[in-house]
Structure formats: C-alpha cells, structure tokens
Amino acid sequence: MDLLLPNFDVNQPTWFYLSLLLIVAVYFRFMRVFSLRNLDLALLLSASPGLLFVAAESDVTQTLGHVWLFVVACTFLVRMLVDPLLGRRPYLGQNLNTHGLAFLCFSVFAFLMTQAITSSLPRTTEVTIERAEKLVSRTATDPSEDAAQQVASGPATAVLATIALIFEDFGPPFLAILAHAAVISGLWFVGRNLFGDKSIGVAMATLYLLLPCTAYNVGEFNHVLPAALITWAFVAFRKPIVSGVLLGLACGTLVFPLFLLPIWAAFYGRKGAPKFVMALTGVAVVLLFSLALTSIDSESFFQKTIGTINVPLAVLSQSEFSSGFWKEANYVSPYRWPVMALYFIMVTLMTLFPGRRNVEVLLAQSAAAVIGTQLWYTQQGGVYLLWYVPLLLMVIFRPRLPHLQFTQDLDDEELSVSKSTVRSAHNASSTQPSRRLQLFR
Structure with missing residues (x-):
C-alpha cells in the first residue's frame, strides 16, 4: 500500500478487528440475538483467529491454529449437514440498505485489489506462473516437483495463467482481480436469479469481501478460481452442459472439486446427467490436448500428464509437505485414514440418498463435500477457507428453494422466482409451524 497510501499499513490483526466491527454493524441482528x-x-x-495463529512464528501457536481451524471445519460441516433439515427460513434483511451495501462492496473491492497489486506474490501463485511458463516454453514438467507446486494448481489453472505472461508483472494481480470479481458477480447473480432478491446478492458479495480470510489470501488466485467456477455453476445449474464445463475446469484447477461431481450428477438424474458427464469429458479432452500442444515429444507429454495426476496423488503420499493438522502423520496414519473413510462414506450417502433433489439441498451438500476435504487434507488442511466460503454464504443467505429443481421440460422463465414470491415464502415459513428441526424462533 506504500505506493498509493505512504506509511499506511493494515496488518492482519488490525484487518480482523476492523472487519469484525463492520460485519457486526451491517449483518448482526440486534433485535433477534438468538437467531x-x-x-x-x-x-x-x-475461523479468523485460527488463521492469525497459523501465521505466527511460534510452532506452538501454529499448532494451536491448525487445531483451531480443524474444529471450525468440523463445526461448519455439521452446520451444512443440518441445513436441509431447517424448515424455517425467515427473511432477515441487513442493517444497511442496498445502495449502502453496494457502495461498501465497491469500496472494499478497490481496497483489496490495491493490496493484491502492491503486495508480494504468494508462493503458490509464483509456482503457478512458473508452471504456465513451462507450458508456453514447452518445457517438460518434472513429476518429482515439490509439494507446493503440486498443490498450487492443476492443468486448467496453468493454462489460464498463461494470460498472466502477457501482462508480465501485472499479470498475477490481474488474474487475482478477475477471480475475486468472478466470485462477487456470481454471488450477485445467485441472489438475483436463484434467490429472487438482488439485495441478497449484494449482501453476500459484500460479506465475502469483508471476511478476513479474503484479505489474508487476496493474491492467491489459484485458490479463488475454483470457488468462482463452482459459484457460476450454480448460476447456470439449469443447463447441465454449462455447469459441467465450469465444474470440469474447477476440477482441472485443484483436486477438491472432484468430490462434487457425483453429487451434481445425482442432482441432474437420468435426464441431465448424460449431458453433464459429456461436458466433463469434453473439458478433460481439451486440457489433455493443451498439454499435448505444449509438449515437445511424447515423453514430455507423459511427464506433464503424470505431474497432473500427482496433484491428487500428492494428498495421499507419505512425504512431509508443510505444517498442518496432520503434519506428524503419514498416509498410513491410524488417525487420518478413518477420517478419510468417513468422508467418502458421507459423499456416497449424499449421492445415493439425497432426500430431495433441489438446489437448497445441492448447496448444502456441495459445501459439506468441500469442507470435509479440509479434515483430511495434508497440505495445510483447514487453511483454505476460500475454497468454500462462497458456498457457505449461499447456504447462509438462501431462502426456501424447494421449487428450484432440474426439470428438462421447463424453461428459465418458468423456473425463475420473483422477489415477492421469495418473501412470501419467507413469511409463510416463519408463521406456519414446521415439523422439521427448528433451532430458533
């Protein structure tokens, strides 16, 4: 920030306190405390104190931070699993009107993007740019890359990162700006198209920017990109081909979106699942073709493909990657394997027995699937909140959406819901007794 604001610096603890006050002032329901x-x-x-502890220099404090984030992830997971059981979704506005929220959103976005431009690049972003340079120069990728490079990105991120080479030094911040802009615009469209209320979209986008985890990792576009693609997949959920392309690109960036595929395929059912799978296959072919074009020979292509496969395999390897909750455990840990087994059982049950196949269930299950990866991920598991924060916000702010289902025979106009319809559903759900789990009145 020294370039635009000399001698002005906002460190992580200060940003936490400032954002805490703003979030409480705008979103906390003072007239309904127990809500x-x-x-x-x-x-x-x-989650923010855990991130501060992880960033500390003391090993003891870092260990406390990883344990803190592990517990927070468990709490988030339980919240997402319980969400489909909550029958009451009363309409709760913000303490600031829509125009004030829009002003705050653009102001915070400008502040954060200035930070992304003036701050030094994170290590994972540097590795992604290096990988993009190898693609352009047709240099073979070493399958024995370090752990930071394996977790940094998949082939899709490296292909998209070639754009950064055109802009040279401004390239990585430009990609970070585009990734965050894609998230907040996707949240706005979700609020407008799915929730039927533009003000909800502005509220979600503003809260995303105000959260400390966004400011702490503002330059890591490779971690923001998959979340942006998943958010836009929800915007285009009525079109399985479009959502399949978006989720396919997300799977090409990092490993965690892979666990969303069976849940989404089950959501589309027999009518939409073939188109969804066809789109995923097309994206995989395109990514492999891009690797082939940037390879000098068959051996180079094989090494790049193996390096891509190593991205998910690195999660299960025995190497010591970095500090994290499982830093003392290898892949045969008697403690980590049961957690992984329970996770895969959870994903299987959500795929086979979803209860109701509508968007509100799909939102909660997708968020649970992404959050669950943080419980067994070896490479600083629990730290990557930006993977699932947009999904969390959509679950938190959503109204009742039982009418939003994938039906091939209905067009967009018949599936769209107006603002008055959503608010009437809110009022009905808050006045009529519900037989489902009700935690608050």
Missing part, C-alpha cells in the same frame, strides 16, 4: 443468522456470523468470524 440462525447470528450463529452463522459467529462461525464465519471464528
């Missing part, structure tokens, strides 16, 4: 909204805000903010 689900306030509980969700407390959960979102509870």
Whole structure:
C-alpha cells in the first residue's frame, strides 16, 4: 500500500478487528440475538483467529491454529449437514440498505485489489506462473516437483495463467482481480436469479469481501478460481452442459472439486446427467490436448500428464509437505485414514440418498463435500477457507428453494422466482409451524 497510501499499513490483526466491527454493524441482528443468522456470523468470524495463529512464528501457536481451524471445519460441516433439515427460513434483511451495501462492496473491492497489486506474490501463485511458463516454453514438467507446486494448481489453472505472461508483472494481480470479481458477480447473480432478491446478492458479495480470510489470501488466485467456477455453476445449474464445463475446469484447477461431481450428477438424474458427464469429458479432452500442444515429444507429454495426476496423488503420499493438522502423520496414519473413510462414506450417502433433489439441498451438500476435504487434507488442511466460503454464504443467505429443481421440460422463465414470491415464502415459513428441526424462533 506504500505506493498509493505512504506509511499506511493494515496488518492482519488490525484487518480482523476492523472487519469484525463492520460485519457486526451491517449483518448482526440486534433485535433477534438468538437467531440462525447470528450463529452463522459467529462461525464465519471464528475461523479468523485460527488463521492469525497459523501465521505466527511460534510452532506452538501454529499448532494451536491448525487445531483451531480443524474444529471450525468440523463445526461448519455439521452446520451444512443440518441445513436441509431447517424448515424455517425467515427473511432477515441487513442493517444497511442496498445502495449502502453496494457502495461498501465497491469500496472494499478497490481496497483489496490495491493490496493484491502492491503486495508480494504468494508462493503458490509464483509456482503457478512458473508452471504456465513451462507450458508456453514447452518445457517438460518434472513429476518429482515439490509439494507446493503440486498443490498450487492443476492443468486448467496453468493454462489460464498463461494470460498472466502477457501482462508480465501485472499479470498475477490481474488474474487475482478477475477471480475475486468472478466470485462477487456470481454471488450477485445467485441472489438475483436463484434467490429472487438482488439485495441478497449484494449482501453476500459484500460479506465475502469483508471476511478476513479474503484479505489474508487476496493474491492467491489459484485458490479463488475454483470457488468462482463452482459459484457460476450454480448460476447456470439449469443447463447441465454449462455447469459441467465450469465444474470440469474447477476440477482441472485443484483436486477438491472432484468430490462434487457425483453429487451434481445425482442432482441432474437420468435426464441431465448424460449431458453433464459429456461436458466433463469434453473439458478433460481439451486440457489433455493443451498439454499435448505444449509438449515437445511424447515423453514430455507423459511427464506433464503424470505431474497432473500427482496433484491428487500428492494428498495421499507419505512425504512431509508443510505444517498442518496432520503434519506428524503419514498416509498410513491410524488417525487420518478413518477420517478419510468417513468422508467418502458421507459423499456416497449424499449421492445415493439425497432426500430431495433441489438446489437448497445441492448447496448444502456441495459445501459439506468441500469442507470435509479440509479434515483430511495434508497440505495445510483447514487453511483454505476460500475454497468454500462462497458456498457457505449461499447456504447462509438462501431462502426456501424447494421449487428450484432440474426439470428438462421447463424453461428459465418458468423456473425463475420473483422477489415477492421469495418473501412470501419467507413469511409463510416463519408463521406456519414446521415439523422439521427448528433451532430458533
């Protein structure tokens, strides 16, 4: 920030306190203290101290931070699993009107993007750019890359990162700006198209920018990109081919979106699943073709392909990657394997027995699937909140959406819901008794 604001620096603890005050002032329901909204805000903010502990220099404090984030991820997971059981979704506005929220959103976005431009590049971003340079120069990728490079990105991120080479030094910040802009615009479209209320979209986008985890990792576009693609997949959920392309690109960036594929295929059912799988296959072919074009021979292509496969395999390897909750455990740990087994059982049950196949269930299950990866991920598991924060916000702010299902025979106009319809559903759900689990009145 020295370039635009000399001698002005906002460190991580200061940003936490400032954002805490802003979030409480705008989103906390003072007239309804014991509400689900306030509980969700407390959960979102509870992750920030863990990130501060992880960033400390003391090993003891870092260990405390990873344990803290592990517990927070477990709490988030339980919240997402319980969400489909909550029958009441009363309409809760913000303490600031829509125009004020829009002004705050653009102001914070400008502030964060200035930080992304003036700050030094994160290590994972540097590795992604190096990988893009290898693609352009047709240099073979060493399958024995370090762990930071394996977790940094998949082939899709490296292909997209070639754009950064055109802009040279401004390239990585430019990609970070585009990734965050894609997230906040996707949240706005979700609020407008799915929730039927533009103000909800502005509220979600503003809260995403205000959260400390966004500011702490503002330059890591390779971790923001998959979340942006998943958010836009929800915007285009009515078109399985479009959502399949977006989720296919997300799977090509990092490993965690792979666990969303069976849940989404089950959501589309027999009518939409073939188109969804066809789109995924097309993206895989295109990515492999891009690797072939940037390879000098068959051996180079084989090494690049093996390096791509090593991205998910690195999660299961025995190497010591970096500090994290499982830093003392290898891939045969008697403690980590049961957690992984329970996770895969959870994903299988969500795929086979979803209960209701509508968007509100799909949102909660997708968020649970992404959050669950943080519980067994070896490479700083629990730290990557940007993977699932947009999904969390959509679950927290969503109204009742039982009518949003994939039906091939209905067009977009018949599936769209107006703002008045959503608010009437809110009022009905808050006045009529519900037989499902009700935690708050």
